[in-house]
Amino acid sequence: MCMLKKEYLKGKTLKSFDYNGVKVVYHDGVTFNCLPEWECYECCKTPADLNSGEYKILLNLGYSDFAYEIAPGIYKLRKENDACIFLKNNRCEIHEHKPVSCKAQPFVPIYFDFHSLKLVVAIEPQAYNWCYGLQAGEMDEEVLKQASKACKKLFYDRVKYYENFKNPHNAFLIAALSIPEKVGLISESPMKSLCFSCGFPLKMTETYDIYNAYPIKREYVEYKTALICEMCMEKLDEVDENRIVALKDSLFSNPRIVEYFKI
Ligand code: SF4
Ligand code: SF4
Ligand SMILES: [Zn+2]
Structure with a gap:
Protein backbone atom coordinates (compact mmCIF):
# COMPACT_ATOMS: atom_id res chain seq x y z
CA MET A 1 0.00 0.00 0.00
CA CYS A 2 1.46 3.37 -0.88
CA MET A 3 0.76 6.67 0.72
CA LEU A 4 -1.05 9.45 -1.11
CA LYS A 5 1.16 12.48 -1.67
CA LYS A 6 0.03 16.07 -1.33
CA GLU A 7 0.92 16.62 -5.03
CA TYR A 8 -1.99 14.33 -5.92
CA LEU A 9 -4.34 17.07 -4.71
CA LYS A 10 -3.21 19.62 -7.31
CA GLY A 11 -6.10 20.60 -9.57
CA LYS A 12 -8.59 18.51 -7.61
CA THR A 13 -11.84 20.24 -6.70
CA LEU A 14 -13.06 20.40 -3.13
CA LYS A 15 -16.15 18.64 -1.93
CA SER A 16 -18.03 19.13 1.30
CA PHE A 17 -20.30 16.96 3.37
CA ASP A 18 -22.78 18.45 5.83
CA TYR A 19 -23.84 16.40 8.82
CA ASN A 20 -25.10 17.28 12.28
CA GLY A 21 -24.02 20.94 12.21
CA VAL A 22 -20.58 20.02 10.82
CA LYS A 23 -19.16 20.60 7.33
CA VAL A 24 -16.39 18.21 6.32
CA VAL A 25 -14.23 19.52 3.48
CA TYR A 26 -12.06 17.15 1.41
CA HIS A 27 -10.58 16.85 -2.09
CA ASP A 28 -12.44 14.97 -4.78
CA GLY A 29 -10.65 11.67 -5.45
CA VAL A 30 -9.39 11.23 -1.88
CA THR A 31 -10.69 8.49 0.36
CA PHE A 32 -9.80 7.46 3.89
CA ASN A 33 -10.06 4.36 6.01
CA CYS A 34 -8.19 2.98 8.99
CA LEU A 35 -8.37 -0.77 9.41
CA PRO A 36 -6.61 -2.58 12.31
CA GLU A 37 -5.37 -5.32 9.95
CA TRP A 38 -3.22 -2.74 8.15
CA GLU A 39 -1.23 -2.41 11.36
CA CYS A 40 -0.52 1.22 10.59
CA TYR A 41 -0.16 3.17 13.78
CA GLU A 42 1.76 6.16 12.52
CA CYS A 43 -0.46 8.65 14.34
CA CYS A 44 0.10 6.74 17.62
CA LYS A 45 3.73 7.84 17.65
CA THR A 46 2.45 11.12 19.04
CA PRO A 47 0.38 10.16 22.09
CA ALA A 48 -3.11 11.60 22.13
CA ASP A 49 -4.85 13.95 24.54
CA LEU A 50 -7.89 12.81 26.44
CA ASN A 51 -10.54 14.58 28.48
CA SER A 52 -11.38 13.78 32.11
CA GLY A 53 -14.36 11.58 31.11
CA GLU A 54 -12.16 9.43 28.88
CA TYR A 55 -9.47 9.35 31.58
CA LYS A 56 -11.96 8.06 34.19
CA ILE A 57 -13.28 5.33 31.85
CA LEU A 58 -9.75 3.95 31.48
CA LEU A 59 -9.18 4.17 35.25
CA ASN A 60 -12.39 2.20 35.82
CA LEU A 61 -11.19 -0.43 33.36
CA GLY A 62 -8.25 -0.99 35.70
CA TYR A 63 -5.52 0.93 33.89
CA SER A 64 -3.27 3.16 35.98
CA ASP A 65 -0.40 5.56 35.39
CA PHE A 66 -1.14 5.74 31.68
CA ALA A 67 -1.50 9.54 31.37
CA TYR A 68 -0.56 12.82 33.01
CA GLU A 69 -2.50 16.04 33.38
CA ILE A 70 -1.31 18.83 31.08
CA ALA A 71 -4.05 21.34 31.94
CA PRO A 72 -7.16 21.25 34.11
CA GLY A 73 -9.27 18.38 32.77
CA ILE A 74 -6.91 17.51 29.88
CA TYR A 75 -4.51 14.56 29.99
CA LYS A 76 -1.81 13.28 27.68
CA LEU A 77 -1.20 9.56 27.21
CA ARG A 78 2.27 8.43 28.25
CA LYS A 79 4.91 7.26 25.79
CA GLU A 80 6.57 3.86 25.86
CA ASN A 81 9.09 2.73 23.22
CA ASP A 82 8.60 5.96 21.27
CA ALA A 83 4.87 5.52 20.85
CA CYS A 84 1.65 5.67 22.83
CA ILE A 85 1.65 3.44 25.92
CA PHE A 86 -1.41 1.58 24.61
CA LEU A 87 0.24 0.56 21.36
CA LYS A 88 1.06 -3.14 21.81
CA ASN A 89 2.37 -5.23 18.87
CA ASN A 90 1.11 -2.61 16.41
CA ARG A 91 -2.41 -2.81 17.84
CA CYS A 92 -4.27 -0.36 20.02
CA GLU A 93 -4.93 -2.12 23.32
CA ILE A 94 -7.89 0.13 24.12
CA HIS A 95 -9.37 0.20 20.60
CA GLU A 96 -12.99 0.20 21.91
CA HIS A 97 -12.27 3.00 24.37
CA LYS A 98 -9.70 5.07 22.53
CA PRO A 99 -9.99 8.85 23.03
CA VAL A 100 -11.96 10.92 20.57
CA SER A 101 -8.78 12.65 19.36
CA CYS A 102 -7.64 9.21 18.08
CA LYS A 103 -11.03 8.47 16.53
CA ALA A 104 -10.98 11.78 14.63
CA GLN A 105 -7.60 11.14 12.93
CA PRO A 106 -6.66 12.43 10.37
CA PHE A 107 -9.60 14.88 10.43
CA VAL A 108 -9.44 17.97 12.62
CA PRO A 109 -11.84 20.79 13.44
CA ILE A 110 -10.50 23.84 11.58
CA TYR A 111 -12.74 26.60 12.75
CA PHE A 112 -16.35 27.45 13.40
CA ASP A 113 -17.89 29.28 10.45
CA PHE A 114 -20.13 31.95 11.86
CA HIS A 115 -21.53 32.73 8.41
CA SER A 116 -23.07 29.28 8.02
CA LEU A 117 -23.06 28.45 11.77
CA LYS A 118 -21.22 25.21 11.13
CA LEU A 119 -18.05 23.65 12.45
CA VAL A 120 -15.67 23.22 9.50
CA VAL A 121 -13.61 20.01 9.55
CA ALA A 122 -10.82 19.04 7.15
CA ILE A 123 -8.01 16.52 6.77
CA GLU A 124 -4.96 17.76 8.65
CA PRO A 125 -2.59 18.84 5.82
CA GLN A 126 0.43 17.23 7.55
CA ALA A 127 -1.39 13.87 7.53
CA TYR A 128 -0.43 13.47 3.85
CA ASN A 129 3.10 12.90 5.18
CA TRP A 130 2.25 10.03 7.51
CA CYS A 131 -1.27 8.62 7.19
CA TYR A 132 -1.46 5.42 5.12
CA GLY A 133 -5.24 5.50 5.33
CA LEU A 134 -5.44 8.39 2.84
CA GLN A 135 -5.81 6.82 -0.60
CA ALA A 136 -7.05 7.58 -4.09
CA GLY A 137 -10.72 6.74 -4.36
CA GLU A 138 -14.18 7.81 -3.34
CA MET A 139 -14.89 8.89 0.22
CA ASP A 140 -17.30 6.69 2.14
CA GLU A 141 -20.26 8.50 3.71
CA GLU A 142 -19.96 6.56 6.98
CA VAL A 143 -16.33 7.68 7.35
CA LEU A 144 -17.43 11.31 6.91
CA LYS A 145 -20.17 10.89 9.51
CA GLN A 146 -17.73 9.40 12.03
CA ALA A 147 -15.28 12.25 11.35
CA SER A 148 -18.07 14.80 11.92
CA LYS A 149 -19.08 13.24 15.23
CA ALA A 150 -15.53 12.87 16.53
CA CYS A 151 -14.50 16.41 15.53
CA LYS A 152 -17.62 17.90 17.10
CA LYS A 153 -16.75 16.19 20.39
CA LEU A 154 -13.18 17.46 20.11
CA PHE A 155 -14.52 20.95 19.58
CA TYR A 156 -16.68 20.71 22.75
CA ASP A 157 -13.56 19.60 24.64
CA ARG A 158 -11.65 22.63 23.40
S1 SF4 B 1 -4.92 5.24 22.34
FE1 SF4 B 1 -4.71 3.74 20.72
S2 SF4 B 1 -5.24 4.85 18.84
FE2 SF4 B 1 -4.81 6.39 20.42
S3 SF4 B 1 -2.66 6.94 20.23
FE3 SF4 B 1 -2.77 5.27 21.74
S4 SF4 B 1 -2.52 3.37 20.59
FE4 SF4 B 1 -3.01 4.98 19.12
S1 SF4 C 1 -1.86 7.16 10.41
FE1 SF4 C 1 -3.89 7.08 9.40
S2 SF4 C 1 -4.17 4.94 8.77
FE2 SF4 C 1 -2.46 5.01 10.26
S3 SF4 C 1 -3.47 4.59 12.23
FE3 SF4 C 1 -3.39 6.81 12.01
S4 SF4 C 1 -5.36 7.33 11.04
FE4 SF4 C 1 -5.08 5.14 10.78
ZN1 LIG D 1 -16.71 41.71 7.83
Missing part, protein backbone atom coordinates in the same frame (compact mmCIF):
# COMPACT_ATOMS: atom_id res chain seq x y z
CA VAL A 159 -14.39 25.02 24.53
CA LYS A 160 -14.48 23.34 27.97
CA TYR A 161 -10.70 23.53 28.22
CA TYR A 162 -10.58 27.28 27.48
CA GLU A 163 -13.37 27.85 29.98
CA ASN A 164 -10.74 27.12 32.65
CA PHE A 165 -9.12 30.44 31.75
CA LYS A 166 -11.69 32.54 29.91
CA ASN A 167 -15.30 33.55 30.18
CA PRO A 168 -17.59 31.28 28.11
CA HIS A 169 -17.91 33.71 25.18
CA ASN A 170 -14.17 34.14 24.74
CA ALA A 171 -13.60 30.41 25.36
CA PHE A 172 -16.00 29.70 22.54
CA LEU A 173 -14.28 32.23 20.26
CA ILE A 174 -10.83 30.80 20.87
CA ALA A 175 -12.03 27.25 20.20
CA ALA A 176 -14.04 28.42 17.20
CA LEU A 177 -11.01 30.02 15.61
CA SER A 178 -8.67 27.21 16.72
CA ILE A 179 -5.48 29.08 16.02
CA PRO A 180 -2.83 29.58 18.69
CA GLU A 181 -1.94 33.07 17.42
CA LYS A 182 -5.52 34.03 18.01
CA VAL A 183 -5.25 33.24 21.69
CA GLY A 184 -2.88 36.14 22.07
CA LEU A 185 -5.13 38.44 20.15
CA ILE A 186 -8.15 37.47 22.16
CA SER A 187 -6.47 37.98 25.53
CA GLU A 188 -5.27 41.39 24.30
CA SER A 189 -8.54 42.44 22.81
CA PRO A 190 -11.49 40.16 22.00
CA MET A 191 -12.63 42.79 19.50
CA LYS A 192 -9.51 42.28 17.42
CA SER A 193 -10.58 38.71 16.69
CA LEU A 194 -13.77 39.84 15.03
CA CYS A 195 -14.24 41.73 11.79
CA PHE A 196 -14.56 45.32 12.86
CA SER A 197 -17.37 45.89 10.39
CA CYS A 198 -19.59 42.79 10.26
CA GLY A 199 -18.61 41.16 13.57
CA PHE A 200 -17.79 37.74 12.16
CA PRO A 201 -14.70 36.09 13.63
CA LEU A 202 -11.61 36.14 11.46
CA LYS A 203 -9.34 33.31 10.50
CA MET A 204 -5.71 33.77 9.55
CA THR A 205 -3.56 30.75 8.98
CA GLU A 206 -1.32 29.50 6.19
CA THR A 207 -1.29 25.86 7.31
CA TYR A 208 -4.43 25.02 5.37
CA ASP A 209 -3.30 26.47 2.03
CA ILE A 210 -4.21 23.20 0.27
CA TYR A 211 -7.80 24.25 0.84
CA ASN A 212 -7.34 27.65 -0.78
CA ALA A 213 -10.12 27.10 -3.28
CA TYR A 214 -12.57 26.99 -0.40
CA PRO A 215 -13.16 29.92 1.96
CA ILE A 216 -11.43 28.27 4.91
CA LYS A 217 -8.95 31.08 4.99
CA ARG A 218 -10.75 34.37 5.39
CA GLU A 219 -8.53 37.28 4.45
CA TYR A 220 -8.34 40.39 6.55
CA VAL A 221 -6.75 43.81 6.52
CA GLU A 222 -5.71 45.94 9.44
CA TYR A 223 -8.03 48.86 9.97
CA LYS A 224 -6.85 51.36 12.57
CA THR A 225 -6.54 49.26 15.75
CA ALA A 226 -8.92 46.59 14.47
CA LEU A 227 -9.09 44.01 11.68
CA ILE A 228 -11.63 43.84 8.91
CA CYS A 229 -12.69 40.87 6.74
CA GLU A 230 -12.43 40.69 2.96
CA MET A 231 -16.19 40.72 2.62
CA CYS A 232 -16.35 44.16 4.22
CA MET A 233 -13.19 45.61 2.63
CA GLU A 234 -15.14 47.25 -0.16
CA LYS A 235 -17.54 48.95 2.25
CA LEU A 236 -15.09 50.62 4.59
CA ASP A 237 -17.07 53.85 4.75
CA GLU A 238 -19.93 51.94 6.38
CA VAL A 239 -17.86 51.02 9.45
CA ASP A 240 -19.51 52.04 12.68
CA GLU A 241 -17.39 51.71 15.82
CA ASN A 242 -20.38 50.89 18.03
CA ARG A 243 -21.68 48.14 15.78
CA ILE A 244 -19.08 45.57 16.74
CA VAL A 245 -20.18 45.46 20.40
CA ALA A 246 -23.82 44.94 19.45
CA LEU A 247 -22.83 42.30 16.91
CA LYS A 248 -20.78 40.34 19.41
CA ASP A 249 -23.73 40.31 21.81
CA SER A 250 -26.13 39.15 19.12
CA LEU A 251 -23.69 36.41 18.06
CA PHE A 252 -23.88 34.80 21.49
CA SER A 253 -27.64 35.06 21.78
CA ASN A 254 -28.16 33.34 18.44
CA PRO A 255 -30.43 30.37 19.30
CA ARG A 256 -28.57 28.05 16.92
CA ILE A 257 -25.26 28.66 18.65
CA VAL A 258 -26.84 28.36 22.08
CA GLU A 259 -28.62 25.16 21.10
CA TYR A 260 -25.71 23.39 19.41
CA PHE A 261 -22.89 24.52 21.61
CA LYS A 262 -24.64 25.08 24.93
CA ILE A 263 -22.90 28.28 25.90
